[in-house]
Structure formats: C-alpha cells, structure tokens
Amino acid sequence: MSSWFENVEGAAPIEIFLLNKLHKEDTFPQKIDLGIGAYRTNEGKPWVLPAVRKAEKLIANDDSLNHEYLPILGMEDFSDLATKMLLGEDSVAIKEGRVISAQSLSGTGALRVLADFMKRCCNVDSVYISSPSWPNHQLLFKHANYSNINTYRYWKQDTRSLDITGMLEDLDKAPKGSLVILHACAHNPTGVDPTVDQWKQIADLVEKKQLITLFDCAYQGFASGDLDKDAYAIRYFISRGLELVAAQSFAKILVFIMNVLVIYYLLLKIAVIYQI
Numbered sequence: 001m002s003s004w005f006e007n008v009e010g011a012a013p014i015e016i017f018l019l020n021k022l023h024k025e026d027t028f029p030q031k032i033d034l035g036i037g038a039y040r041t042n043e044g045k046p047w048v049l050p051a052v053r054k055a056e057k058l059i060a061n062d063d064s065l066n067h068e069y070l071p072i073l074g075m076e077d078f079s080d081l082a083t084k085m086l087l088g089e090d091s092v093a094i095k096e097g098r099v100i101s102a103q104s105l106s107g108t109g110a111l112r113v114l115a116d117f118m119k120r121c122c123n124v125d126s127v128y129i130s131s132p133s134w135p136n137h138q139l140l141f142k143h144a145n146y147s148n149i150n151t152y153r154y155w156k157q158d159t160r161s162l163d164i165t166g167m168l169e170d171l172d173k174a175p176k177g178s179l180v181i182l183h184a185c186a187h188n189p190t191g192v193d194p195t196v197d198q199w200k201q202i203a204d205l206v207e208k209k210q211l212i213t214l215f216d217c218a219y220q221g222f223a224s225g226d227l228d229k230d231a232y233a234i235r236y237f238i239s240r241g242l243e244l245v246a247a248q249s250f251a252k253i254l255v256f257i258m259n260v261l262v263i264y265y266l267l268l269k270i271a272v273i274y275q276i
Contacts, residue, residue, distance in 0.1 A: 074103020086217060086231055086248055093238050107218045107249025108136060114214060114245050115144035118179055124212065126178040128171060130154035134188045134216070137181055150174070155190050162192050168205055176210045184246070185230040186219035193223060199233050203240050213237060218249040 019035045033040065039047040059065060073079065079101040083094065093099050104110040118124040124146075129137045131151035141149050153166030171180060182202070187193055194202060206213055215237075220230045237244055 079103055082248055088235055106251050107247050110247035111140050114247055115141050119144050124177060124179050126175055128152050128174055128178055128180045132189055162194060164198050168201060171205055174209060174211055179212050179214055181214050181216060184215045184217035184233055185223040199236055203237055207242060213244040215244060215246040217246055
C-alpha cells in the first residue's frame with residue numbers, strides 16, 4: 001500500500017542550520033561553533049544565563065500566575081507597551097485610536113499574519129521586497145499565495161551604499177495598492193538604511209503612488225543605540241498621515257540585552273580582581 005506522504009518533496013536546507021548540523025557531526029576536537037548566536041559552556045553545551053534561571057524560578061513559584069488562554073489578540077498590556085515603544089508615547093495615531101495590535105510568535109509569525117491579512121482582508125496581491133532582503137520575506141509571501149512578488153533595487157555594489165535612485169525607479173512602477181516591505185532600521189542583510197532625506201523621498205513616492213507599507217522592525221535600538229531614533233521612519237510615515245502595518249520582533253533585542261549583561265558582569269569581575 002502506498003503512503004499519502006510518498007510524494008512530499010524535501011525542502012532545501014537552511015544554510016545556518018545545515019552548518020550547525022555539520023559542526024555537531026564533525027569529530028575534530030578543536031572545532032569552534034561561530035554559527036548560531038547562542039551561549040555555550042567551555043564544553044560546547046548550552047548555557048542558560050543565571051538571570052534567566054532566576055526569572056524562571058520566580059515565575060514557577062508565583063501562585064498568582066496561571067495558564068489560562070489569552071484573548072484572541074494576545075496579552076493586551078504587552079501589546080500596548082510594544083506599540084508605544086514603536087510609535088512613541090505621544091503618537092497621534094495612538095491618541096486618535098487608529099492603532100490595533102496583535103501578539104504573534106516573534107517576527108516571522110507577525111509577517112505571516114500580516115501577509116495573510118493583507119491578502120484576504122485588503123485584497124492585496126502585489127508585494128515589493130528589497131534586493132537583497134531577508135530570504136524568508138520571499139517565502140512568506142509565496143506561501144501566502146501572492147501572485148505578484150517583485151523586488152526593488154536597494155544595494156549598490158560599486159559604491160557599497162543604498163541605491164536610492166534604483167529603489168525609487170522600481171517602486172514608481174508598482175501598481176496602486178501594492179505592498180512594499182521596508183526595513184525600519186538595520187536593513188537585513190546590508191545594514192544600510194536610508195537617510196532622513198531619503199525616507200522623505202520614499203514617503204513622497206508611497207503617497208503619490210498610493211502604496212501600502214509593511215515595516216519589518218526586528219532591530220529597534222540596534223542601528224543607533226536609540227529606540228526613538230531607530231523608529232524614525234515608521235513615526236515619520238505616520239506623521240504624514242500614511243497608513244501602514246508593522247511586524248515588530250523582540251527576539252534579537254533580548255539577546256542583545258543578555259549580551260550586555262554578560263559583558264557588564266565580566267567587567268565587574270575584572271574590576272574586582274584588579275581592584276580597579
């Protein structure tokens with residue numbers, strides 16, 4: 001009897017996870033894992049930060065906490081604080097009640113939810129993604145059944161800078177109502193962001209062509225070290241009266257905070273050892 005699953009095709013391996021697998025299988029005794037950014041002991045085993053262990057114990061011993069279902073949109077207090085972090089405490093959109101947020105499984109989950117929402121509820125079928133971009137952007141919109149997935153020029157190799165001219169030329173060809181994926185800050189993978197003047201040019205074109213922007217914000221605070229500065233583009237678009245959607249992720253921010261705490265802890269130990 002044949003199997004229902006015999007025709008399932010294997011997906012292409014994801015490079016970073018394949019590299020991690022090959023590392024584990026390598027028998028070389030002096031190997032070092034420089035792939036996935038995770039803490040390890042000297043023996044190469046997973047290491048959980050003491051602060052995380054302490055927080056887990058506090059949560060486990062707190063009888064006021066429970067495992068009830070969250071509302072359909074997630075934890076309201078968390079979403080409200082996240083929205084204020086992204087849009088600013090004094091955001092006119094928040095004051096006018098024009099903002100709604102929902103909790104998802106990190107940035108990838110938020111992007112997929114938004115892709116489905118824009119497709120099913122707003123009849124959007126055309127999306128423009130920077131070239132290059134995070135590889136999952138293409139996959140997410142492909143699996144959300146967008147029939148018109150396009151790229152716009154972003155990276156200019158010869159000058160190693162933003163190709164603002166090419167970007168604007170490509171987006172100027174986008175049909176009305178197309179969804180444009182923009183990286184709020186710390187563009188992945190180039191790390192190059194538009195200047196304040198260039199964001200104005202992009203906003204002008206978005207307004208003229210009546211496009212919809214989806215801001216992917218996974219590195220707020222990373223690009224400049226300032227949460228407000230890194231949220232500039234989103235807040236500027238809102239100040240222009242432009243409607244938008246945003247996918248906000250805290251995964252990398254929390255890793256960054258843990259790194260800072262570890263460095264601070266090590267510096268304190270060095271200070272004690274040398275009596276600084």
